[in-house]
Amino acid sequence: MNEIAIKKDGEIIDTQTAKELGFEGEQIHLDNSPESLEVLRHSTAHLMAQAIKSLYPDAEFYVGPVVKEGFYYDFKTSAEVGEGDLKKIEKQMLSFAKKKYPIEKYEITMDEAKEKFKDDHLKLEVMKRIPSETVSIYKQGEFEDLCRGPHLPNIGLIRYFKLTKISGAYLGGDSKNEMLTRIYGIAFADKESLKAHMTQLAEAEKRDHRKLGNEMKLFTFREEVGAGFPIWLPAGGRLRARLESLLFKAHRKRGYEPVRGPEMLRSDLWKTSGHYQNYGENMYFTHIDELEFGVKPMNCVGHIKVYEDELHSYRDLPIKYFEYGVVHRHELTGALHGLFRVREFTQDDAHIFCRADQIEEQIIEVVDFVDKIMSTFEFDYKMMISTKPEKAVGDDAVWEVSTQALKNAMDKNELVYEIDEGGGAFYGPKIDIKITDAIGREWQCGTIQLDFNLPERFKLEYNGEENEKIQPVMIHRAILGSFERFIGILTEHYAGEFPMFIAPTQVAIVPVAETHKEYAKLLSDKLIDINADSEIYAKNDSLNKRIRTAEKTRVPMIVVIGDEEIKNKTVAIRDRRTREQYNLSEEEFLKLIQTKINEVNF
RNA sequence: GCCGACAUAGCUCAGUUGGCUAGAGCAGCUGAUUUGUAAUCAGCAGGCCCGGGGUUCAAAUCCUCGUGUCGGCACCA
Structure with missing residues (x-):
């Protein structure tokens, strides 16, 4: 078997480059190793581009990377390309592959490249993002593409692939930019692996909570009711009630008090909290007589009003209120997805009002609570700290302190987490708990949010040791996140085979x-x-x-x-x-x- | 919201290039049968073919505007 690339200092270098620079290293052969697939899939993306170019001569190309589940290429053409065209493109790819064009590489200067691709505004866009003086061009047959590789030595090696999805994608991942066409595909070194992969996808589809929810009569959606408003059927109702009662006990044990805020509150309150300004486009508003009301998208304001109902001593903190809070959010139509993303859902929401010196222990207590539940269901989950978003309230300094407090709590307890820059709530940074669904998509479920801003905006206080007024810190948290999403995930996790303690019928x-x-x-x-x-x-x-x-x-x-x-x-x-x-x-x-x-x- | 696809009975799906009273299986109802560990038999009923509007002698089928769903993008529990 011929080598398709070499590995040197942990980097994959294709044969073209290795030859050019006289490098030697560990050989990579065409098989299903991660390194080999990386090269194979990247070249398959190029082969797809070549086919697209021949079928749609005015096509311009943006980027075509290898991703977790295969590869994609973003491009633009005046023609309308739909799902039905994938077969046609695959066919063209195969016919090019049969010609066994070698993939050749050469270097040119950036200026030469700009001249070469002057009619392709997308390639020019790509070049804007490349800082170097020279760029490499890969050539196969008539087709040339700007790319840093690595690539196979010959396109004839590409045989077992499939184009899987077609969709739109914004240039540079920014919705302010134009939309390009994206085609996703997958490639393997042999036929069996491709087949196995397709079978696995089909198997995963059988666990889809939307399919199971329908089959098992857990929940339904109806066009006449409206998008994103789930209807819980008896079996789903029973399952949900079991979860609710288990969780109720768990909260009581940990010192949480059940409370309940109203479904909608006067808009003035949402202005005080900042939701009106920062979250308004996601909220539903209505009028009662002359006054405007906002249907709650979160439960925090209600719980703040509970806190304000009486005076608090430093001795009483932390105070923990919880509620199975029904919230409404105007999610974009394209975002709706079974129970995973709906417009009305119930959070297992709680707010902890505590002293600054209690933050860490409280955070850790919640993280433990999360772990207890996740491990009961045998979920693999990961945690992510999300920092200040574009739209936010409060000083940078406060954000800095609270973000650091979250990191400290995690670090001190040797908890592993990733960072999601700009992913925080508008009032504070958060630790998100993410679970993966049947087909590998990650969904945020639980969340732990640290908030210095709402206590300030609502002038919350408690009496300190010297009878002075001190502002408490608020921790917003949800363990499941929402019953809707969590039950969706649970359904896929168990493929509908719920264990006795949670099953709709025992x-x-x-x-x-x-x-x-x-x-x-x-x-x-x-x-x-x-x-x-x-x-x-x-x-x-x-x-x-x-x-x-x-x-x-x-x-x-x-x-x-x-x-x-x-x-x-x-x-x-x-x-x-x-x-x-x-x-x-x-x-x-x-x-x-x-x-x-x-x-x-x- | 954006790009693309789809929408036929409660569910899963057929329905030829536009052409007679739109079909099947499961589920439902009625009867017979009373069963020992994954489908007993027979009969019946069930449809504004997602909703407006249009093209046509003729529309489930073509066009158009909505609504909903699906795959992504963007956004987020």
Whole structure:
């Protein structure tokens, strides 16, 4: 097998460059190693550009990098390119690949490059961002592209690829700029890997919470109701209620007090908080008589009003209020996405009012709380500290102090995090908890936000040791983030196979014949007494059919009851999670269910 | 919001180049059957073909404006 590049000092250098500079190093062969795929996919992006250029001669090209899930190329043409054109482009790519053009490299000066690509305003745009004096050009057949490589020695090596998505993308990732066309693709060294990859994508799609939510009747959306407004169906309602009650206990244990603010508040308050100015475009407003009201997009103002209801002593801090707060946000239509992004959702929101010297311990307590829940569900998550955004309230100095406080808390406890510059809330920096969905997209769930600004704007205070007035610090936090998004993620995580303690229905009861229905009902009542939901499958269908129907709901446990069971006071269990069948006495069975439901506490 | 695609029964989908009363499976209802661990049989019902507007002798099919959904971009729990 021929080498396609070499690795020198951790860098991938293609054969063209290595030859030119006389470099030697560890050989990289065409296989599915990360290094090889990097080169292969980059060259596949170029091959795609070559095909696009031949099909759409006026096409101009921006950049075509390798990304986590393959590669893409951004370009612009006067023609309308749609999904249907991907096949055509793939075909053209294959026909070029068959010609086995070598990929040649040469260097020219920046001025020469500008002259060469003078008709391609996108390439000129790319060059503006390159500081060096000279640039390299890669040539394959008639097609030439400005690129720093690395590339394969020959396009004939590209055989197993697929163009996967087409979409628009803003030039330079800035919505103020023009929109280009982006085509995504994937490439592998062999046919099997490509096939395996496509199969894996199809498998992931089966876990999509939108599909499962529909199948399992958890929730729905209706055109006539409006985009982004989920409707919770009974099964989803039960699942959600279980989460809510578990979480309620967890909050009480940690000293949180349940409170509730109104759904909408006078606009003057939103002006005081800064939401009106900084978040107004995401809010819904209405009028009552002459006064303007804003429907709450966050719960903090309500909780501030709770805090203001009485005077506080330094001895009482921290004070923690929590609420399953329903919020409304005007998300852009294109952003809506199943339960992951909706316009009305419920946060498991809380606000901690504390002294400056309590910040760190409070942050860490919340981080532990988050970890407790995430590990219960066996989620891999990552944390990210988001700093001051473009639109923000408060002095830079205050932002600096609070951002540093978050970092300190994390560092002191040796917690790993990444930085998201400019990703903070308008009133303070935050630690975001991100979870990955079935197809690898990351979603922010929990969040911990440190806020010196709202206490200042609302002139909050508590009495210190010397009876002086001191301003408290506010920590905004949500663990799940929102029930909507979290349940969406949970659904994909378990592929609908929810564990007993959270499942919409704990047990499906299948009576063998009509005469066993009564006993089934008795059992069902006993289950309710131990806080377990059950469903009786007594329809006029065959036993097999009813077991099949029950199985398809993904219920964790099915019990079959017939003469045998009634006589012996037992149940025949079919455990969907362990795929086992066994018998238990009724008493043992109820105890087992009770244990399984109670084994989880946050 | 932007680029592109899509919208047919509760669900999953057929529906030829525009051409008669728009089809199927599942689910639902009625009856027969009373079942021992993943689909018993028969019958019935179910549709403003997403919504306006247009082209045409004729529209589920073509055009147009909405609405919703999907894939991305941008934005964000």
